[in-house]
Amino acid sequence: MTSSGQAVLTPIQPEKARSGSPEALPVIAATGLKKHFTLGGGVIAALLGKPGRIVRAVDGVDLAIRAGEVFGLVGESGSGKSTLGMTLVRLHRASAGNIRFQGHDITDIEGAKLKAYRRDAQIIFQDPYSSLNPRLTVAQLVEEPLRIHGVRDKAERVVRVVQALERVLMPPAEYLHRFPHELSGGQRQRIAIARAVVLEPEFIVADEPVSMLDVSVQAGVLDLLERLSRDLKLAVLYVSHDIATVRYICDRVAVMYLGQFVEYGDARKVTSRPQHPYTKRLMAAVPSVDPTVKRKRVERLEEWSATGSPCDHDGPHWIEVGPDHFVACHLH
């Protein structure tokens, strides 16, 4: 089955998930996931009988993330990667397809079930300057999720807050009573991470967690995510436009373009031998810090469209170009 160039239906290898040990069962898995938005479909347009324009932000995606794995999702702005992350944690409702969390279908759950899922699936946003309430202290910020999710015992809350801060390497004694404005960007992002891990989730979406931070502190935050994932057996979806950071912390990666995956697989293989022109294009955009390497720059601004649009036919969509390395079939 690993013979090169074989067409397959999906890169997520469901047979492993079915037959394997419980560890092999992915924490989160999606099949055929779609999220479409309707633009201009307001009341007046409806009265006039004008149909809205449909934006296919996520358009048929399969993925599976296992416990203790950091899964990278890269693509440029507008490729649908944030929408996918938000759909997986159910901040959006999927238009089609399904999402399974530890084997249970959570695509359309509501009410108490949804609230329970929100404890298990957390999201960390890009901007730590606007995601933390400036009027709350670090202690209150990290405690808030526990209150929301009904941890009534004050003593238990305190213990868990302290634990969470230790996990993100913020000495509690020093930081518990500080306010966000007293913290640097990197420290704020650590607090945002503490707010997520304090609920002991199984799955975390980190949406561009370091793109607002200085390069000198990015490495620390990425390291932290990788370590938390390993130590707490978390499934982490790391969303970023920067394919260079992906190869430092991710086990596997999916490259997204116009709502679909175009390449999928082992992060090192994908970044060392990219197959899809779009992946190559993303890699080519990364500046090199080594002045002896003269990178060929792409100056034309024409839309990337050399290979046409992602395919919409039925049947196999993926070519297996190597073990755990797949490329979308419209190329071949």
Place this chain on the structure above:
Amino acid sequence: MSISQTATATALVDRKPPVHLRVDDLRVQYRVADGYLKAVDGISFEVKPGQSLGLVGESGCGKSTVAKAILRLLPDDARVDGEVLLDGKDVLRMSNRELRSVRWTKLALITQSAMNSLDPVYRIGDQIVESIVAHEPMSKQEAWHRAEELFTLVGIKPERLRDYPHQFSGGMRQRAVIAMALSLNAGLLVADEPTTALDSIMQDQVLARISRLQEELSRSMILVTHDMGVVAETCQTLAVMYAGRVIETGPIAEVLTQPFHPYTMGLRNAFPTISGERRQLISIPGNLPNLIDPPAGCRFAARCPFNTEHCRRADPPLVQVGEGHFSACHYPEQAAVFRARAEERQTWNRVDPAVATLVPGGTG
């Protein structure tokens, strides 16, 4: 359309020479609750005509303050000393009238939050035309035509000039502002984190355009950023700032391959790369020192894995370590040893982040 075509199309009004800029012992202090914060503390550098200088450092090191001081855009309560010589004339001592005449013609700025600097109630095209007409003897129609060329240049369809800012995405607004900054073809372009809000593909395209314009039209440029990779590919010289000072400066290739200051080594290690072997990413522990009452000695000492007693007492001056290459470290002769050790993560782990943040009082 190629850039040279654009250049000829606008050549009539564009015969502006590149600018020579010399900054001499620039000091900027902000008044804060408990004293004066020395954001920039004695900085000197030169940008020769047609050259581009990269100014890098962490948030809070004073790099944006330098950019604003050059354009005299600092708040009134900031105390500014030193000289900013623009073709020999000191910007800091110009009258308002003189200042108006050099802004946009000799000096143009792209700010960090440029995408928020467009007026939401006017069409983008009208805003660009307004800035052109204010400085050039040109009809509105000609100016509109120029704006169309500039939009093509930054990769936006010219008909979108009739749009309002809210109809643009963040990246498009950023590019619109870049087009605006380029509209008068100023002799010196000061770009303060011009691409930080853009994704990597857009960043690459915008930088490729800026640096080609800079080369072909021989503009002078100062690029302010925390991204070493961006500077490595766009600039000829590099100045690394730390806590209000330049701690290392020189030709780009030399500073990046043979850094002499441990801070420069740290910045380099923290930068993820896509080519070559996968090195460890190492962040620099700790924070910038308190700039109201800066520590005695080297300002980086508290975060430096190689610091000694001497570092914590004596302030290292910038000394020459190569052709046009200067570094402010007491131990230039040990640079090779430092470079090797700086690539190991344990080296940086030795610095206790708690101590590094608490240093302002000067515990050494």
